[in-house]
Amino acid sequence: MPRTLIKVPATAKRGEIIEIKTLISHPMESGFRVGPNGVPIPQDIITLFTCTYNGEEIFRAELSPAIAANPFLSFFTIACDSGTLAFHWSGDNGFAATETAAIAVE
Amino acid sequence: MNALASVLVGLTAGAMLLAVAATAADIPAEERRSGYDLMSRELKATQDDEAANPGMLAVLDGKAIWQRGEGAGGKSCATCHGDAGISMKAVAARYPTFDNTIGRPIDLEQRINRCRSEHQQVAPLPFEHKDLLALAAYVAHQSKEQPISVTDDARSRPFIEAGREIFELRQGQLNLSCAQCHDDNWGHHLGGAPIPQGHPTGYPIYRLEWQALGSLLRRLRNCLIGMRAETYPEDAPEIVALEYYLAWRARGLAMETPAVRP
Numbered sequence: 001m002p003r004t005l006i007k008v009p010a011t012a013k014r015g016e017i018i019e020i021k022t023l024i025s026h027p028m029e030s031g032f033r034v035g036p037n038g039v040p041i042p043q044d045i046i047t048l049f050t051c052t053y054n055g056e057e058i059f060r061a062e063l064s065p066a067i068a069a070n071p072f073l074s075f076f077t078i079a080c081d082s083g084t085l086a087f088h089w090s091g092d093n094g095f096a097a098t099e100t101a102a103i104a105v106e
Numbered sequence: 107m108n109a110l111a112s113v114l115v116g117l118t119a120g121a122m123l124l125a126v127a128a129t130a131a132d133i134p135a136e137e138r139r140s141g142y143d144l145m146s147r148e149l150k151a152t153q154d155d156e157a158a159n160p161g162m163l164a165v166l167d168g169k170a171i172w173q174r175g176e177g178a179g180g181k182s183c184a185t186c187h188g189d190a191g192i193s194m195k196a197v198a199a200r201y202p203t204f205d206n207t208i209g210r211p212i213d214l215e216q217r218i219n220r221c222r223s224e225h226q227q228v229a230p231l232p233f234e235h236k237d238l239l240a241l242a243a244y245v246a247h248q249s250k251e252q253p254i255s256v257t258d259d260a261r262s263r264p265f266i267e268a269g270r271e272i273f274e275l276r277q278g279q280l281n282l283s284c285a286q287c288h289d290d291n292w293g294h295h296l297g298g299a300p301i302p303q304g305h306p307t308g309y310p311i312y313r314l315e316w317q318a319l320g321s322l323l324r325r326l327r328n329c330l331i332g333m334r335a336e337t338y339p340e341d342a343p344e345i346v347a348l349e350y351y352l353a354w355r356a357r358g359l360a361m362e363t364p365a366v367r368p
Contacts, residue, residue, distance in 0.1 A: 005158075007158075
């Protein structure tokens with residue numbers, strides 16, 4: 001089970017621009033490295049990250065082998081309604097992780 | 107003739123004094139500062155924000171391991187020590203510390219492993235094991251912002267002095283000592299990288315070069331390899347003596363665990 005750290009403001013005013021920060025533990029093995037035994041280490045990365053706000057997709061990122069371990073993504077959105085932000089990471093070897101955060105909009 | 111001789115004697119004495127001053131210059135307390143001060147604005151922000159600091163992922167892992175029962179008795183760290191926020195507060199700032207059983211100092215990772223074998227009756231974790239680093243990060247995080255304050259008494263003095271000797275010893279193919287960079291040339295540059303004073307304020311650290319958390323032991327081996335010197339074995343008393351001297355040298359500086367470094 002990967003560790004995640006999510007930072008979403010608990011409350012916001014309607015129409016306010018809010019920053020969302022996400023961090024997930026993942027080795028992001030590029031597939032270009034060779035192990036001590038001379039055998040290439042197979043690629044193992046997160047390939048896709050999406051964020052939905054009350055079911056609607058608001059942010060999407062396709063990740064590449066050049067991205068460092070434990071990818072940190074931060075982005076902005078407009079607080080429109082109270083509800084749930086859902087974060088989803090998926091990648092090589094069937095990797096999948098989901099986290100949610102609640103936000104109250106006044 | 108006599109005048110010339112006395113000038114020569116004076117010059118020689120002056121040169122000797124300079125040489126002594128150059129090697130015995132401890133960094134005064136008011137000039138002592140963490141490698142944090144030399145980092146870019148972006149890296150400082152990464153370390154300061156607990157939602158962006160990748161070392162916090164390991165702290166969370168450590169918190170889970172702290173509460174996990176292990177061995178036949180199913181004892182966890184929390185069974186004896188309870189809430190780490192109370193029982194472990196400022197503890198890591200006092201490490202390495204003198205251990206009565208073996209009659210020499212041990213560091214935090216060795217202390218955790220001792221607890222595992224004595225009280226949980228499970229095998230000690232290998233050095234640099236993910237779980238050991240996570241536990242050390244969790245325990246040391248409870249000392250964040252506490253001043254480093256290792257014991258300096260008659261019992262530990264010989265080990266601090268032994269550590270200082272290693273710190274000032276020229277070694278490796280480059281014939282360098284730790285002190286030449288970190289006492290005499292801190293603040294200057296080695297290639298593109300600034301030379302820090304080398305204070306162990308944030309271990310285990312998340313190093314971008316490693317893309318992972320690593321211990322002070324790993325950092326010291328890194329430096330020794332850079333000097334093209336032979337590294338010490340993982341459990342060598344010399345390593346703990348050096349760690350003890352480094353902590354004594356950094357006394358008063360605030361703990362930062364988990365620190366982020368380039």
